[in-house]
Amino acid sequence: DTAVSQTPKYLVTQMGNDKSIKCEQNLGHDTMYWYKQDSKKFLKIMFSYNNKELIINETVPNRFSPKSPDKAHLNLHINSLELGDSAVYFCASSQGGQGSGYTFGSGTRLTVV
Amino acid sequence: AQSVTQPDIHITVSEGASLELRCNYSYGATPYLFWYVQSPGQGLQLLLKYFSGDTLVQGIKGFEAEFKRSQSSFNLRKPSVHWSDAAEYFCAVGANSGGYQKVTFGTGTKLQVIP
Numbered sequence: 001d002t003a004v005s006q007t008p009k010y011l012v013t014q015m016g017n018d019k020s021i022k023c024e025q026n027l028g029h030d031t032m033y034w035y036k037q038d039s040k041k042f043l044k045i046m047f048s049y050n051n052k053e054l055i056i057n058e059t060v061p062n063r064f065s066p067k068s069p070d071k072a073h074l075n076l077h078i079n080s081l082e083l084g085d086s087a088v089y090f091c092a093s094s095q096g097g098q099g100s101g102y103t104f105g106s107g108t109r110l111t112v113v
Numbered sequence: 114a115q116s117v118t119q120p121d122i123h124i125t126v127s128e129g130a131s132l133e134l135r136c137n138y139s140y141g142a143t144p145y146l147f148w149y150v151q152s153p154g155q156g157l158q159l160l161l162k163y164f165s166g167d168t169l170v171q172g173i174k175g176f177e178a179e180f181k182r183s184q185s186s187f188n189l190r191k192p193s194v195h196w197s198d199a200a201e202y203f204c205a206v207g208a209n210s211g212g213y214q215k216v217t218f219g220t221g222t223k224l225q226v227i228p
Contacts, residue, residue: 004156031213041151041201043218055213090156094214099145099164099207102216104156 003027006091006105013081014113020077021108023091030095031055032074033102034066037088049074081112115140115208117219125225126194134189134222136204145207146187147216148178152200160202163187174198199226 004025013019025032033056034046048056049068063079074091088109092102116139126132138144145164149157161172168180178189187204204219 035218041221041223043157043203045215045217048213048215050213056210056215092156099162099214101147101159101162102149102157104149104158106154106156 002105004091004093004103004105006089006108008108009106010109010111012111012113015081015083017081018077018079019081019110020075021089021091021110023074023076023105025072025091025093025103027093027095027103028072029093029103030071031093032068032071033092033094034074034076035090035092037090037107039087043090047074047076078110081110083112086110086112115144115206115215115217117204117206117217119202119204119219119222121222122220123223123225125227128196128226128228129193132189132191132194132198132224134202134204134224136187136189136219137185138187138204138206139185140206140208142208145214145216146178146180147205147207148172148176148187148189149203149205149218150174150200151203151221157203160189194224194226196226196228199224 031050033048047066052068065077068074088107091105094100118137147162148160151157163170201221207216
């Protein structure tokens with residue numbers, strides 16, 4: 001059983017389209033995250049939810065909208081895709097508390113053409 | 114705000130040789146510190162973590178890291194590298210953000226292992 005699963009694994013789309021990435025964790029964790037990894041492997045946090053409540057919202061264009069229907073799911077919807085959105089998007093989860101470490105999904109490689 | 118510096122972008126070691134990957138952090142209070150490994154096409158896997166207690170931390174896959182407060186460092190070590198250790202390694206610092214944990218990652222060190 002995959003602990004943190006993301007779909008799709010690959011996504012190729014044209015500029016201007018709207019797309020969604022889904023994430024599910026079966027670890028019973030309270031907190032979930034979206035990170036963006038650029039072509040230089042730099043990881044930057046985008047959003048974090050704790051029990052469906054948004055707790056971290058970094059400086060991200062409002063074309064990006066996260067949604068957490070329950071604490072096991074965190075989806076990312078992106079409107080009006082741009083070339084610069086091309087990256088690998090990682091979902092992660094952790095069990096609340098400080099210092100607990102993250103469990104990452106295997107990533108979604110988004111390519112905007 | 115916290116930050117992490119990994120000064121080595123790329124390191125090459127021979128199989129069987131020892132390894133040390135450097136990490137320096139900046140944070141006003143006692144940080145949570147982590148090392149993660151990312152194999153090609155995969156997500157990140159937690160190797161080890163530190164918050165308090167013994168400053169030498171043991172992790173998975175034979176890795177260890179030592180916290181040195183005076184040097185603001187948390188270097189990762191392995192006595193004998195295996196070819197399967199070739200991957201990207203990320204140091205990270207966790208800090209309190211409104212009662213929750215916010216983790217900032219370094220830029221990564223790519224490890225190449227030669228036979």
